[in-house]
Amino acid sequence: SALVRRAGSGTGTLDLKILNSKDVPADHVLLLKFHTDDSTNVRADYYELIDSSNGKRLISKGTDLLGAGTGQIGAGLLPIVYTPETTWVDHGASAFRSGNSTNVKLSASYQYVEPNNRFRTGYPVSFTITFGNSYIDTSLNGIGAKLRSRPVKYRVVGHEASGDIQLKTFLYDDDNDSTLSSPAEYMDVVSYLPGSRAPRVTWRIRLDTTGQYLRGPVVLPRNGDIYDAVVRVPFGEGDVFAFTTISERLDNTLAKQQFSNDPYVVPNPYVGFASFEPERFGVTGRGIRRMEFRGLPANCTVRIFAVNGDLVQTLRHDGSTEGMVPWDLRTKDNLEIAPGLYIFHVESELGTKMGKFAVIK
Incomplete structure (x- = not known):
């Protein structure tokens, strides 16, 4: 199944x-x-x-x-x-919610401060960014004036299996308006190693104006606009x-349909040798010859006749599903057959079929 x-x-x-x-x-x-x-x-x-x-x-x-x-x-x-x-943000599934006022997109890229494969608080989880017109969170303090801690007009919430948690961020704010307002700015969502209070930058969020000309003049995210970032993870613990499971079985209906196609012999004609014959290691003389009767139903008998009607050999194909039985080109008396034309007859509960093949010296 x-x-x-x-x-x-x-x-x-x-x-x-x-x-x-x-x-x-x-x-x-x-x-x-x-x-x-x-x-x-x-x-x-x-x-x-x-x-x-x-x-x-x-x-x-x-x-x-x-x-x-x-x-x-x-x-x-x-x-x-x-x-x-690796873990990644699926941009095809991530988007602002339907009915939001903005017409921009966001991009999210992993920042390799920590290995992508390492669990920690706030990672790897999908997250939501809610934008506002007033201050609704405070960014962390980074290095430089444009990364200093400040009240910000957005909030990031991570969706862990145990429940939602607020995720902290750094904001690179080029124009001091406390939100993302140009592609040059970025928001760094952080996570924390177990037992540590040091923030580890994890996802870098930017405005993505690629193809913006198709969406018209930029309308920035504002009050009530919500972006859902869908984080995909590999198979894990x-x-x-x-x-x-469904075991091997014989489908008689299908077998009858397949038996409607004639069984056949490979190679036909047999000219001196077949490519699938065993290698002749440590063997004197000609070695083992081999041809195969294929397209056979399960539980059938293959009889091989000379053109004068004499029975040369009888082969039995058991209940396996391989549909093939080999022959070493020897008679029922264990003698090598002579070159010539031969007839084979296949008999099973599904019916009978006949064919012919040639052996050329």
Whole structure:
């Protein structure tokens, strides 16, 4: 079944590749859980695959998180996991709320004062900036007159899982109007390391007038305008996905449809050798010859006849889903066949099919 999120809010893509259908259990609920090696890490360091139906750990430490398809295999399945390497503000999802008076956009870029992958108070969380016409907060004191502490006409609130928290800022105020009013100015949203009172600059917010000519003369954010910044995080500790397995089975209806296409022989004609024959290491003489009957239904019998009607060999294809049976070009008496034209007859519960192939010296 489809992967369903059980917990967490990390971003990425998940897929499952079946490498061995015989090993896939029937109707088991498997859990894909993400973990970190360090509790301060935002991004997962590995995942595990657990069969919740019996508690068995199928994959203990899958570390391919970039979708390369080089991870471990469990229960015949290869998880294809991709998750971004960094946290970022999704500008496609972030915007001023509908009905706001401003016609500008904001940009938000991460400032690498601390590693992007490090948890701290106020990071990584989505946040809201509320603009006002009067003072509603106070900025932190920075270096230089344009970064000094001052009353400001905006407020920033972070949305943590435990509840909203007010986020402090530095304001680079070029015209001393206590808000963002030109692309040259910026607001630095800060976060705090555990046990520290030193602010760490995290997000730099600027007015973004790119394409402003399409929106008309600049109308700055003012009283009641609210900007929602959506922060995306990679898969991390606590992200859990579940899916129910479907075991290998034979679909008789589909098998009948596929059997309507004639089985065939590869190579045809057989001229001296086939590219998939075993390498001749430590073997004297010609070595093992091989051709394959393909497009076969499960549980069928392949009979090979000479053109005069003599039975040359009988092959059995069991209940596997591979749809192929090999032949070493030997008779039922274990003699090498002679060059010539041969007839094959495929018989199964779905019906019968006939074909021919040639062996050329």
